Structures are given as structure tokens and as C-alpha cells.
Amino acid sequence: MDREGIVLDPWGTSHVKDYRRLMEQFGIEPLEGELIERLPYKHRLVRRRIIFGHRDLEMILRAIEEGEEYAVMTGIKPSGEFHLGTKLTSEEFIYFLSLSPKARGFFAIADLEAYADNKIPLEESYRIALSNLMDMLALGLDPRRVYVYRQSQEMPVMQLAFIFSRSVTYNTLEAIYGPRPFGLYLSALVQAGDILNPQLPHHGGPKPTVVPVGADQDPHIRLTRDLARKYRGEFGFVPPAATYHKLLRDLTGQEKMSKRNPMGILYLTESLESARRKVMNAFTGGRATAEEQRRLGGEPEKCVIFVELLSTHFLEDDKQLEEWYWECKSGRMLCGECKARAWELIGAWLKRHQERRAKMRDLAERLLEEKTLS
Amino acid sequence: MDREGIVLDPWGTSHVKDYRRLMEQFGIEPLEGELIERLPYKHRLVRRRIIFGHRDLEMILRAIEEGEEYAVMTGIKPSGEFHLGTKLTSEEFIYFLSLSPKARGFFAIADLEAYADNKIPLEESYRIALSNLMDMLALGLDPRRVYVYRQSQEMPVMQLAFIFSRSVTYNTLEAIYGPRPFGLYLSALVQAGDILNPQLPHHGGPKPTVVPVGADQDPHIRLTRDLARKYRGEFGFVPPAATYHKLLRDLTGQEKMSKRNPMGILYLTESLESARRKVMNAFTGGRATAEEQRRLGGEPEKCVIFVELLSTHFLEDDKQLEEWYWECKSGRMLCGECKARAWELIGAWLKRHQERRAKMRDLAERLLEEKTLS
Numbered sequence: 001m002d003r004e005g006i007v008l009d010p011w012g013t014s015h016v017k018d019y020r021r022l023m024e025q026f027g028i029e030p031l032e033g034e035l036i037e038r039l040p041y042k043h044r045l046v047r048r049r050i051i052f053g054h055r056d057l058e059m060i061l062r063a064i065e066e067g068e069e070y071a072v073m074t075g076i077k078p079s080g081e082f083h084l085g086t087k088l089t090s091e092e093f094i095y096f097l098s099l100s101p102k103a104r105g106f107f108a109i110a111d112l113e114a115y116a117d118n119k120i121p122l123e124e125s126y127r128i129a130l131s132n133l134m135d136m137l138a139l140g141l142d143p144r145r146v147y148v149y150r151q152s153q154e155m156p157v158m159q160l161a162f163i164f165s166r167s168v169t170y171n172t173l174e175a176i177y178g179p180r181p182f183g184l185y186l187s188a189l190v191q192a193g194d195i196l197n198p199q200l201p202h203h204g205g206p207k208p209t210v211v212p213v214g215a216d217q218d219p220h221i222r223l224t225r226d227l228a229r230k231y232r233g234e235f236g237f238v239p240p241a242a243t244y245h246k247l248l249r250d251l252t253g254q255e256k257m258s259k260r261n262p263m264g265i266l267y268l269t270e271s272l273e274s275a276r277r278k279v280m281n282a283f284t285g286g287r288a289t290a291e292e293q294r295r296l297g298g299e300p301e302k303c304v305i306f307v308e309l310l311s312t313h314f315l316e317d318d319k320q321l322e323e324w325y326w327e328c329k330s331g332r333m334l335c336g337e338c339k340a341r342a343w344e345l346i347g348a349w350l351k352r353h354q355e356r357r358a359k360m361r362d363l364a365e366r367l368l369e370e371k372t373l374s
Numbered sequence: 375m376d377r378e379g380i381v382l383d384p385w386g387t388s389h390v391k392d393y394r395r396l397m398e399q400f401g402i403e404p405l406e407g408e409l410i411e412r413l414p415y416k417h418r419l420v421r422r423r424i425i426f427g428h429r430d431l432e433m434i435l436r437a438i439e440e441g442e443e444y445a446v447m448t449g450i451k452p453s454g455e456f457h458l459g460t461k462l463t464s465e466e467f468i469y470f471l472s473l474s475p476k477a478r479g480f481f482a483i484a485d486l487e488a489y490a491d492n493k494i495p496l497e498e499s500y501r502i503a504l505s506n507l508m509d510m511l512a513l514g515l516d517p518r519r520v521y522v523y524r525q526s527q528e529m530p531v532m533q534l535a536f537i538f539s540r541s542v543t544y545n546t547l548e549a550i551y552g553p554r555p556f557g558l559y560l561s562a563l564v565q566a567g568d569i570l571n572p573q574l575p576h577h578g579g580p581k582p583t584v585v586p587v588g589a590d591q592d593p594h595i596r597l598t599r600d601l602a603r604k605y606r607g608e609f610g611f612v613p614p615a616a617t618y619h620k621l622l623r624d625l626t627g628q629e630k631m632s633k634r635n636p637m638g639i640l641y642l643t644e645s646l647e648s649a650r651r652k653v654m655n656a657f658t659g660g661r662a663t664a665e666e667q668r669r670l671g672g673e674p675e676k677c678v679i680f681v682e683l684l685s686t687h688f689l690e691d692d693k694q695l696e697e698w699y700w701e702c703k704s705g706r707m708l709c710g711e712c713k714a715r716a717w718e719l720i721g722a723w724l725k726r727h728q729e730r731r732a733k734m735r736d737l738a739e740r741l742l743e744e745k746t747l748s
Contacts, residue, residue, distance in 0.1 A: 158536075159486055159526060162486050166491065169555065181540070182543065
């Protein structure tokens with residue numbers, strides 16, 4: 001390792017916090033200034049720097065400005081219902097699709113991975129993916145602008161992974177991912193295949209592509225960009241652009257979400273009662289006593305309610321968010337009141353989302369069956 | 375390596391000659407005695423011990439005797455026209471299919487491998503496979519008994535390779551194959567997928583399977599048998615049986631056939647004129663001078679004409695073969711006469727084969743398109 005020991009881990013054992021160092025070491029550019037100005041619409045995740053960095057976003061901005069086609073790519077391993085983490089990536093996906101009428105979405109459902117790693121049968125993956133897709137449609141995904149596919153049905157992706165396997169070496173894979181079992185390296189090649197799939201002939205050939213990801217997914221992006229360059233002569237690939245969002249804590253303040261800690265995860269399909277209980281028990285920036293908090297003020301920067309729930313997810317209005325911050329910081333508003341107010345927003349959002357998604361079943365089924373409705 | 379340095383190499387740099395040691399070290403059983411007796415028909419390759427060993431052939435004999443279904447599996451990488459090497463495997467495939475009306479053939483065309491390794495486009499693979507299939511049909515393949523598929527079209531095989539990748543370790547792969555690039559290990563898993571494909575639900579589930587191979591292919595068989603055991607719980611796999619043939623020299627006496635030495639390879643589609651020239655130039659067991667050969671006799675054991683061409687391929691009659699041996703050994707027949715007589719047999723065979731195969735184009739096309747005509 002010549003990178004001072006920082007190996008980002010997309011499979012979840014490391015946790016990245018030092019984004020500046022990350023950007024310097026791996027060449028992720030900050031998303032700021034002129035680039036943000038050129039975005040036709042500034043999503044709250046952009047305004048609040050939750051999307052903090054990018055690679056080659058310039059290329060996508062040019063495509064938007066010149067009315068040229070580009071692809072937005074994302075994927076899920078269908079292992080459970082959508083939660084705040086998958087909501088985040090979905091919103092980014094939908095956002096980049098909304099920026100131009102020439103954008104085309106590609107949504108990969110990694111059912112083979114779910115089977116190989118979690119023993120989830122392909123039919124069960126189908127059921128889960130259907131539910132996930134209902135959420136994405138409720139979040140605003142335009143079904144006429146997206147190509148939805150299951151890994152188990154998309155042979156060209158497997159073909160690409162197979163081709164890539166011939167030129168990639170252990171050394172490359174180990175330098176990017178650290179020492180890993182054989183199967184995870186293969187998954188990495190399949191994911192590279194997924195990311196480049198929009199550029200294959202059956203999807204109209206090479207085009208700018210952007211992949212919104214969490215900071216921990218950068219190894220996949222780097223590998224894919226290397227492979228895109230290596231196979232440029234053969235396929236004409238354009239190395240994919242990417243945007244990076246910060247990694248968020250779970251509701252209990254843990255760095256990494258885990259199903260073993262269900263109180264940490266807010267599912268989009270959760271009952272309001274259960275959701276309310278989780279919000280009310282979330283980790284806050286409160287002080288030891290009410291007296292102390294009135295005197296010193298709260299610590300909203302540390303607070304899951306403020307950072308993860310309000311700022312990242314549920315409070316759109318920047319001015320209101322700032323007021324909220326100062327009400328806490330000044331000690332005027334204590335945690336009990338804050339949580340009650342936060343729940344009003346969150347509960348209302350969840351209720352409306354669940355009503356919307358309930359109407360999306362038929363559409364999601366058609367999309368899964370037909371892959372595209374355009 | 376705990377096997378005293380013997381790592382068989384299915385990708386072609388080692389050459390196995392010491393079959394006894396091979397059998398002892400890796401547990402290949404000799405094909406002899408009672409087992410041969412139980413074969414309903416004794417092919418010349420069996421009678422002459424060119425097929426010298428097996429694993430679990432007992433299981434196939436039982437299926438034959440009890441009228442139970444079994445699979446015969448083979449595959450090719452479509453990289454060129456059929457030659458004597460591919461003729462050998464094809465004949466074995468057809469032979470094991472002929473032993474019972476309940477046998478079903480599976481023929482894999484590794485077009486993805488041909489693309490990844492030899493840059494042969496998939497359409498070109500199709501054209502080559504079509505030509506290869508015409509040869510197999512001319513050699514006697516019953517088109518109603520075989521399922522023919524291209525790797526690029528058979529997603530379940532890729533799925534299996536993907537699943538296997540999760541449980542197989544570097545150590546296992548390195549112990550079997552020696553240190554190898556990542557891509558070749560992946561190919562090995564895909565081949566294991568091909569060999570177990572007949573046992574997947576879409577082909578009717580678990581069944582005895584036999585794979586006729588050259589001795590150098592045993593690593594694939596061992597890996598596949600290990601994987602079959604490992605996934606028995608999940609898929610019900612029966613570890614596949616295999617038969618092994620000796621590795622033959624090319625016409626010029628080289629241990630390993632290579633396209634860089636075209637005089638060494640006799641193609642089944644070759645013009646009679648060109649074929650005749652190659653036979654006439656083949657490596658023989660002749661002595662330095664005619665005088666010496668009359669005095670000492672020839673060395674048919676060393677002779678490509680005798681061992682590879684007559685014994686392995688073109689002289690069916692055992693009694694004639696023995697007479698031929700002694701005519702040479704005694705010094706009565708010199709190489710010129712021998713070659714002329716051999717060419718009569720070979721030329722006649724080639725002519726008849728080429729007439730037959732020319733009539734097989736439509737059938738081969740249907741088989742490639744429809745995969746099965748049963």
C-alpha cells in the first residue's frame with residue numbers, strides 16, 4: 001500500500017470521516033463555487049454540502065447545458081426495505097435525472113449478489129426490489145426515463161465482468177480494496193460492468209454517465225474509471241463521473257447502520273407508531289441536565305435529529321433550518337420540544353410517502369417486468 | 375504445494391506423460407478389467423487404452439444398466455476449425471451418448487472466453503461454432519439428444535460461477551491451478567458452472583454426469599467435484615464423473631499442438647492435398663537409413679503415423695493394426711510405403727467426412743438457434 005494505509009471499504013468495515021484527506025489522497029474534487037452555480041437546480045443535499053465532492057461532474061454539466069444525452073446510474077442489493085440511507089441515494093438519482101430532459105436513468109438490482117451473499121432467493125429479491133421501486137416512484141422517479149434491470153437477467157453486464165477479469169490483476173484489486181476474498185473482487189468487476197452498462201451498444205453506446213454514491217463507494221468508482229480507460233479502444237467508454245455524499249450516522253448515533261441495531265434504522269415502510277418511537281429515542285446533542293442545556297445551549301452539530309433527520313432529510317427550508325439551529329444552540333429549545341416538532345415534520349412526510357407508494361404497485365410491477373416504459 | 379510440484383495445467387504449458395504417477399497422486403482410477411467389460415460397446419479409444427482413466431465411471435455404468443437418465447457434458451472454445459484433438463473429444467462425447475437411450479448431451483460453446491482471451495467477436499464465434507457443430511453431426515452426434523448453448527446466452531452458468539466465487543478461496547484455486555491471473559480463475563469457475571449446468575433445475579435437476587477430457591483437464595474436474603460437494607445441500611449436485619484420454623502429439627511429433635506450427639495440425643476441413651502433404655511429412659519411427667531400418671526394424675511406438683494417426687484415429691480394426699505394427703517392427707515395411715497406405719485410409723476418411731459435414735449446415739444452424747431439437 002502506497003497510500004498511507006487508507007483503503008476505503010465499500011463493504012463496510014471502515015468509516016470515513018476526514019473528507020478533506022480523502023479528497024486529497026484520491027483526487028475527489030470539492031463540489032463548490034462555479035460548479036454549484038451551474039447546476040440548474042440546487043438540491044438541499046447540494047446546498048448543505050451533504051454531497052461534498054465529485055469526479056468529472058463538469059462533463060455532466062456540459063451535457064446538461066448543451067442538451068446532450070447522459071446517463072445517471074445507481075443500483076441496490078435487494079436485501080430489505082428502503083430506509084434513510086437508500087432514500088438519500090434515490091433522491092440523488094432522481095435529482096440528476098431531473099436536471100435535463102436528455103438524462104436517462106439506469107437502475108441495477110443486484111439480485112445475484114443478494115443470493116450469493118445473503119442467500120436471498122431470486123424470487124424474494126424480486127419481491128423486495130418491487131417494494132424498493134414503489135418507494136423510488138413515490139420519491140419522484142419518472143418511470144419513462146429509467147431502465148430497471150435485475151443482474152440475473154442482464155447478460156451484457158456479466159459479459160463485461162468476464163472481459164474485465166482478463167486484464168485486471170490481483171495487485172490492482174488489492175491496492176484498491178485491500179486483501180479480500182475472491183468473490184468480492186468478482187462483485188467489484190460486476191459493479192464496474194453495471195456502471196458501464198449504459199454505455200454498451202444495447203443502450204446506445206458511449207455517453208457521459210454520473211453515479212451518485214456515498215464516500216465509501218469511491219473504490220468502485222476508481223476501479224471502473226480505470227477499466228473504462230483500459231477498454232476505451234474496444235468500447236469507446238467515457239470514464240464515469242461521480243458525486244459523493246457524506247456518510248451519515250444511524251438514529252442511535254452509530255457510525256455504521258446495522259440491521260442488528262433496528263432502533264438505528266428508520267424504514268420508509270415503517271408504521272408511524274414505530275417510527276415515532278425511534279425518533280423520540282434518537283441520539284441528540286443535549287446536555288446532561290435541562291438546567292445545563294439552558295445555560296450552555298445544545299450541540300446541534302452532534303445531534304442526529306438536527307444533522308441526519310432535519311438537515312439531511314426532512315426540513316427543506318434553509319431559513320427554518322437555521323432558526324432551528326439557533327433555537328437549540330442558544331438553549332431556548334430543549335430536546336423534548338425539538339423532537340416533538342421534528343416528529344411533526346417526519347411523521348407527516350412518512351404518512352404522505354406511504355400513501356403515495358401504495359399507489360405505485362402496478363407501475364413498479366410493469367417496470368420490473370418490462371425494464372423500461374419509455 | 376503439497377503435491378510434490380505436480381500441478382496439471384489445463385491452459386497448456388505443462389505436458390503430462392507419467393499417467394501412473396498422475397493417477398496415484400490425484401486419485402484417477404485406471405479404466406480396465408470389469409469396468410471395460412460392463413461398457414455395452416467398447417470404443418477403439420477404450421480398447422486401445424487411449425482413454426486410460428476415470429473418476430466415478432461406475433456411477434454412469436449403473437445408470438446405463440438401470441436405464442436411468444445421465445448427462446454427457448463437453449464444451450469448446452470456438453477459436454478455429456476442428457482438428458484431430460477436437461475430433462477425439464467429440465468422438466468420446468458421441469460414444470458416451472450412444473451407450474444408453476437415456477443419455478442426454480450438453481455441449482457448451484465458450485464464446486465469452488474466446489472473446490475475452492482471443493478477441494474473437496461473438497458473431498465470429500457463432501460462425502466457428504456452426505462449423506464445429508457440422509463436424510460433430512458428421513461424426514455421428516444425434517441432434518435430438520443434445521442441448522447446445524453459447525456461454526453468452528446461458529445466464530444460469532454465469533449465476534453459478536458467481537455463487538461459487540463466494541465460497542472458493544485463493545488458496546484452493548492456487549493449490550489446484552498454481553499461481554494464475556484473476557481471469558483464468560474466473561474461467562475455471564465458469565467451467566465448473568458449465569459442467570454442473572445439466573444438473574440445474576432448468577435441465578431437470580441433479581443427475582449423474584460424465585465429462586470426457588484430456589489428462590491435462592483434471593484440475594477442472596477436481597475443482598468441479600469439490601464445488602458439487604460443497605453445494606450439494608443447496609442444489610443436490612452429484613459430483614461429476616470423468617474419463618481421461620492420453621495427450622497426443624502433433625503431426626510433427628511436438629508434445630503440444632500450436633497454431634504457430636500449422637504443419638502439426640490436421641484440420642477436418644482441410645483440403646485433401648494439404649492434408650496429404652502434412653501426413654507425408656509427419657514424424658515417424660523410422661531409422662536413419664533404409665538399410666538400418668530393414669536390419670533393426672522401425673519404432674512404431676514412437677511413430678506419429680502409427681500411434682496418433684492409425685491407432686488413435688483412422689484404423690478401426692484391431693487385427694489390421696497389429697499386423698501393421700509388426701510389418702514396421704520387423705523392418706519389412708519402410709516409412710514411404712507405410713505413409714502411402716496410411717494416407718489411403720486417412721484421405722478416404724477425410725473425403726467421406728467432408729461430404730457428410732457439407733450436408734449438416736441447416737441442421738447445425740437449427741441446433742444453434744433452438745439449442746435443442748428434442
